[in-house]
Amino acid sequence: MVGPPLLSMEGIGKSFPNGTVALRAARLTVHPGSVHGLVGANGAGKSTMIKVIAGAHEPTSGVVRWKGEEVVWRAPGAARKAGVATIMQHVPLAPTLSVLENVFLGARGPWRLPRARRAEFARLLERVGYAIDPDAEVSGLAIGERQMVAILQALATGAELVVMDEPTASLAEGERQVVFDVVRRLSAQGTAFLYVSHFLDEVLSLTDRITVLRDGTVVEEGETAGYDEDRLVQAIVGRDLLAVERKAAAPLADDARVLLSVRGLSSPAGVREVSFEARAGEVIGIAGLLGSGRSELLHAVYGADPRARGEVLVEGRPLRRTPRAAVAAGMALVPEDRGAQGLVGTFPIWKNISLPHLPALSSGRALPREPAETERAVRAIADLGIVCPGPGALPGELSGGNAQKVVFGKWLYGGARVFLLDEPTAGVDVGAKADILELVRAFAAGGGAVLVASSEFEEILAVATRVLVVREGRIVAERAAHETSEEELLMLANGFGEGGARDAA
Structure with a gap:
């Protein structure tokens, strides 16, 4: 790239009080008018890097420079004022306000007057080459339209760098193309983009340069033209293997019965003819x-x-x-969001574990028997190796891995034959991952x-x-x-x- 960088980060480290090291001497350089891809597997450090750029996290070490000047952004407002806008996957718009009100939410200046505000809105639409009703209520918009409102909102703040975190994860193909067209159009006008996505085909077709993070460290960076899908996949995956033994699955018996059949399952939520x-x-x-x-x-x-x-x-x-x-x-479901969907935070372990099958642990299937509930929890703690003060501990007192084991414990003793596990090891350490995956093997073997x-x-x-x-x-x-x-x-x-x-x- 010709000319000085808009944003440069060198030697960026980020450690948290619990001992987690999310970034290790990471670096990133974004030039004006460029579309820069940031990729990596889950847990690679992408989200932490974004939060450092947005001023939500102050780095533990390293230097951030904006337009050549060293800066320390201690709050998102400081980064926004400097010219950085961050658009997260779940677009944080005010659903009961109109498009126009959302675009200029918190704005300062003459466009607070209705006529001037509408004129400025029209200029923004011309910049992006997009049409949308300024008076439409955001709650009635499709997700792709909300994404465009977020882009307009970023431009209204005068953003020179727009960070987009998984911008197309929830979009249909047509909506994705609209986002791509707008990104290309704005970058040609001088707006820089940091594009963070799991969709590598998008990164390869849309960006100018790519930075690859793995385990909090930049392992590769270069012109996108020098990458193809094979090289990018290899860079992301690396050769660092999990501390989980990959075991060959035992062959299924010829007469193994079908426990679950799914036929033509579809939903507007994003499931299409699955069998x-x-x-x-x-x-x-x-x-x-x-x-x-x-x-x-x-x-x-x-x-x-x-x-x-x-x-x-x-x-x-x-x-x-x-x-x-x-x-x-x-059938049992272990959801991805164990805090909101898998556990009741105000219930102790013994109540959480007994909850799905409480009638079986109650007198006359109506009056809960606390000794029976506690006995089941004690058994689960021993069987699953849950590290806790005792069955009376609250889920919030446990580590992520032990809290996840409690979610498993809810279902292990109630006769479940089909387990549905959604990201069962998310947010747990390597040792807990190995334990949880061993539970999966054991359940199937049984x-x-x-x-x-x-x-x-x-x-x-x-x-x-x-x-x-x-x-x-x-x-x-x-x-x-x-x-x-x-x-x-x-x-x-x-x-x-x-x-x-x-x-x-």
Whole structure:
């Protein structure tokens, strides 16, 4: 790039009080008018890097320079005032306000007058080459339109650098193209973009330069023209293996019964004509990137999505589409957000573990028996190796890995035969990951069927019998776990290499 950088970061380190080191001597340089891609696996440090740029995190070490001057942004407002706008995946707009009011929310200047404000809005629309009703209420907009409102809001603040975090994760193809066109148009006018995405095809087609993070360190950077999908995948994955033994799955018995059948399952939430079967003793990996529909698929199977259509059968019997019916049929869901969906924070461990099957632990199925509940919790603590002061501890007192084990403990003793696990090792340390994956193996070995949805493909391969690759709500490929690799799954999830003989229709 010709000319001085707009943003430069050198030797950036970030450590947290709990001992987590998120960034290690990281670096980044963004030039005016460029579109710079930032990529890496989950946990690579992308989010922390974004927060340092946005002023939400102050780096532990290193130097940030803005237009050549060293800066220390101790709050997001300071970064915004300097000319940095950050657009997160979940667009933080005010839903009850109009488009116009959101675009100029908190703005200062003459456009606070209605006529001047509308004139400025019209100029912004001309800049981006997009049309939208300024008086439309944001709550009624499609997600793609909300993304455009966020871009307009960034421009209204005078942003010279726009950081976009997974901007297309929830968008349909047509909406993605609109975002791409606007990014290209604005970069040609001199606005710089830092584009953070799991979708590598987008990064390769849209950006000028790429920085690759792995384990908090920059492992590669260079002109996008020097990369293809193979090189980028290799850079992201690296050769650092998890401390989880990858074991060959035991062959399924010829007479292994089908525990779960899914036929033509679809939902407006992002599931499209999905069909598959899971047999006793089988672990099926659902491999997909952020926004692929993997979580939505599990929720639809479980009956937690009232808009889903299609057929779900447990041991040959059609399932009524409610979570209560799923539990009664022997299905368990371990959700991605264990804090909000998997645990009751105000309940001690013993109450959380007994909650799904409380009638069986109650006198006359009506009056809870605390000794029986506590006994089950003590058993779970011992069986799962939950490190805690005792069954009376609250979930908030536990580490992430131990809290996740409590979620598993809720289901292990109630006769569940089908486990649906959504990012089961998210936010836990390596030791806890190994423990949790061993629980998955043990459940399948005991005759259950497990679906594991994850963007951590190495973990999927550590436990899966076979893998279904999901992209845009569809199963686009199926692989036997022992016949594929993390690199191949990442390419398939990104849309590279689809259409082969082994790929799903």
